[in-house]
Amino acid sequence: MSGPIIRVEGLGKRFTLHHKQRERYTALRDVLSERARSLFRPDKSQASTSDFWALKDLSFDIQAGDRVGIIGRNGAGKSTLLKVLSRIVDPTKGRVTIEGRLASLLEVGTGFHPELSGRENIYLNGAILGMSRKEITAKFDEIVAFADVERFLDTPVKRYSSGMYVRLAFAVAAHLEPEILVVDEVLAVGDAEFQRKCLGKMKEVAMGGRTVLFVSHNMAAIQNLCSTAIYLKQGQLITQGATADVLTAYLKDTGSAARMDLSERPDRQGNGAIRFTGFYLSDEDGRELAAAQSGATVVFNFDIEARSAPLRDVKVAMGIDDQYGQRITHLSNEVAGQVFAQADGMKRLSIRVPRCPLRNGNYTFTLFSSVNGEIADYLLNAGGFHVESGDYFGTGRTPAEDQGTFFVDHSFNLS
Ligand SMILES: Nc1ncnc2c1ncn2[C@@H]1O[C@H](COP(=O)(O)OP(=O)(O)OP(=O)(O)O)[C@@H](O)[C@H]1O
Ligand SMILES: [Mg+2]
Structure with missing residues (x-):
């Protein structure tokens, strides 16, 4: 060879x-007077x-x-x-x-x-x-x-x-x-x-x-x-x-990291029994990601901070919206069938999504948590993340861009 x-x-x-x-002009008056003056002298811009x-x-x-x-x-x-x-x-x-x-x-x-x-x-x-x-x-x-x-x-x-x-x-x-x-x-x-x-x-x-x-x-x-x-x-x-x-x-490559600090957000509701203080994406092995990818496992990680104990019956939900603000899905421990009876001392909550079905694009999410039946922390439009395109179906083919925001695994049978 x-x-x-x-x-x-x-x-x-x-x-x-x-x-x-x-020069930078700040007032219209300055711009006008500068124009007027420039009529009388050559362009000084360099x-x-x-x-x-x-x-x-x-x-x-x-x-x-x-x-x-x-x-x-x-x-x-x-x-x-x-x-x-x-x-x-x-x-x-x-x-x-x-x-x-x-x-x-x-x-x-x-x-x-x-x-x-x-x-x-x-x-x-x-x-x-x-x-x-x-x-x-x-x-x-x-x-x-x-x-x-x-x-x-x-x-x-x-x-x-x-x-x-x-x-x-x-x-x-x-x-x-x-x-x-x-x-x-x-x-x-x-x-x-x-x-x-x-x-x-x-x-x-x-x-x-x-x-x-x-x-x-x-x-x-x-x-x-x-x-x-x-x-x-x-x-x-x-x-x-x-x-x-x-x-x-x-x-x-976290050059444009998806990591977000949520601790200073003033626009939150709830009694603060627990609060979401940070967000980042990672892969299955906990390595931080800059973006998720269609078809690959993604983990949404939230740093949490407890303000009071004991933390009983903790419920957490993440609503995901597409770029038009349309709610496209909702993830929660309740629908996943996981009960957090007790969460004292917990510092991080992760939601694992195998084979991410979202299409490439930008998404925003809303976070909700309740402790012992009371709203603890509720952050509308808490943050966002990006999804890169990927080979979801493993066929190298994806439906055209105008055919929806997410993928559904399926197979055909002809008989
Ligand atoms: N003729 C040019 N004169 C001055 N700067 C240029 C010229 N062509 C490209 N650049 C600069 O060089 C850098 C690389 O540009 P390039 O077009 O190669 O990027 P790219 O990776 O193709 O980006 P994109 O994904 O947006 O197409 C950019 O910062 C761009 O502004
Ligand atoms: Mg280019």
Whole structure:
């Protein structure tokens, strides 16, 4: 076996930011008088610059045939990395070696020539990939059918809707048999049907032994498509390895911790026999998580503080609301059939949810507790947490976004 198909060594990318410095105005009067004054003198605003490293000392290898997911929060440098690999952006430091034909699908606007028609762009892209006219012609119909742009083939692509544009761009990148296919979050653009088609096609390309690099915030898609992953954070490589391990590292990274202090909340009701003082998420082994993930076990942990003893017949409930404030479920020791007859000296309460059925998104929760039949602590909208997408069904498929807020385990029988 030869060397890696992509080798990145000490890669750094610096952007220079230009700021316009102006004074801050606080009153409209000042703004107006400043405007009036500025009529009589040249613009005094000064530009200053500062450097910003979007990628810092990245080194990694990618082997031919790897299907690599690149994950990280907004601004982590994912798109910048793909642009450097695609030679759209030059590295400031370090080296990138690529041993193969690379086709990339980055944001809308790269790769196509706006004045040329769909047909011409297909040929242009094929030529850039080093394909002969004959090879491209052989793929042409498949591309057009996949993109569903037949009627617009001779229209300049600048007249395309963004959906059409992305469909064609994806079809070209995926069908022109590059050795390396690089795709950046394109799936966010098309409709659900097209997204499914794209994922299917990418899987096909990957299974055909070609190398795929895929940036996405959709963890279910990453889990399903990618064998390995890279986690970037603030321009640095945090982990590279098997997808499951990298996803775990990402979810555990408490850089944006879900931990909350509830002790100072004034908007609470109840006699305070016990109070919720803190909240965090963890996995089964008690390791703190920044977010839950669909399909994975999550534990909601609450620090509690007792104001009086004895604590008899303790009841605790957590109501979970979706982002529209709609109550979607209610967890309590009562419905779980667990009686806490006595809770003296307890400091933490945990609620374990195996195979979290919530969809990716933001949720809020309300907390309720009673001791000996009296309300002890009641905190409306006590806090919130985030759920990342995950492969709940283990099939790599999830219902479309508009098909509800949670998953229900099910199976079919045909007889
Ligand atoms: N041309 C540019 N000039 C200046 N700064 C830039 C430029 N392109 C990107 N950046 C900055 O570099 C950082 C990394 O951006 P990048 O687009 O690579 O992030 P990302 O991981 O793709 O984020 P997202 O998940 O939001 O797509 C960001 O802080 C961004 O503002
Ligand atoms: Mg990006």
